[in-house]
Amino acid sequence: MANYRQSGFPGFPPAIRNLIIINFIVWFIEITVSGNWFENLFALHDIRGSYFRIWQFFTYMFLHDPKDVMHIIFNMFALWMFGGVLENFWGSKRFTWFYLICGVGAGLIYSAITFFHNTNLVNQLVDENPGVPFALEQARDIVFNNSILGASGAVFGVLVAFGYSFPNTEMIIIPIPVPVKAKYLVIGYILIELFGGVRDRPGDNVAHFAHLGGALVGFLLVRFWNKTNRRDFY
Numbered sequence: 001m002a003n004y005r006q007s008g009f010p011g012f013p014p015a016i017r018n019l020i021i022i023n024f025i026v027w028f029i030e031i032t033v034s035g036n037w038f039e040n041l042f043a044l045h046d047i048r049g050s051y052f053r054i055w056q057f058f059t060y061m062f063l064h065d066p067k068d069v070m071h072i073i074f075n076m077f078a079l080w081m082f083g084g085v086l087e088n089f090w091g092s093k094r095f096t097w098f099y100l101i102c103g104v105g106a107g108l109i110y111s112a113i114t115f116f117h118n119t120n121l122v123n124q125l126v127d128e129n130p131g132v133p134f135a136l137e138q139a140r141d142i143v144f145n146n147s148i149l150g151a152s153g154a155v156f157g158v159l160v161a162f163g164y165s166f167p168n169t170e171m172i173i174i175p176i177p178v179p180v181k182a183k184y185l186v187i188g189y190i191l192i193e194l195f196g197g198v199r200d201r202p203g204d205n206v207a208h209f210a211h212l213g214g215a216l217v218g219f220l221l222v223r224f225w226n227k228t229n230r231r232d233f234y
Helices: 014-032 037-042 056-062 069-090 092-128 135-144 152-165 182-199 208-225
Strands: none
Touching: 014 037, 014 056, 014 069, 014 092, 037 056, 056 092, 069 092, 069 152, 092 135, 092 152, 092 208, 152 182, 152 208, 182 208
16 A cells, blocks of 8 residues: 655535535535424434434434534534545445444444433433423423434544644644644544533533544554554555
């Protein structure tokens, strides 16, 4: 395998192009359908929620907030910037499998962590409302039917794979006035997400542990794939 040196923009290799098209098609459906039935059916819910379906571990990564255009734009831009390089390096088939595994893995890890978090939250709501009829059922309905959606978990896996594969690639990150190596950029993002997840600030609607889950799966997968070929990386 020849050494890879990134030069210029990665272009639009087929897997990246198709993923971006699919995401924007789904987002267009989201902003045109009425009601919440589409999100209830395809976003990822707590496994104890009435809206949970097993396929949501896969489909949630293709949905984005219909009211926040920057959500999908940022994810697709990051997918193109970092994923295009990886697809050119790995090939479309391997990159597609990597992306999907990271997305599903992020959903599984997020669900495992929030299982315990939501249980504690329900118990807290019940304790704060003693004597309220059906308090437990109402709390479960509110908490367990919350959902997550977005490609961020899969994209974080891509980001980590890029940083692992090309750690010394220098990048310009606004507003930082000097180039930053990819490995430090990845570490910085991971620390920010870890802080956000542990802090658990009220009103924070970012699924930090889904991001961290995708990053972990991406790291383990790319390390496993390349454990005997590390010398070929830049």
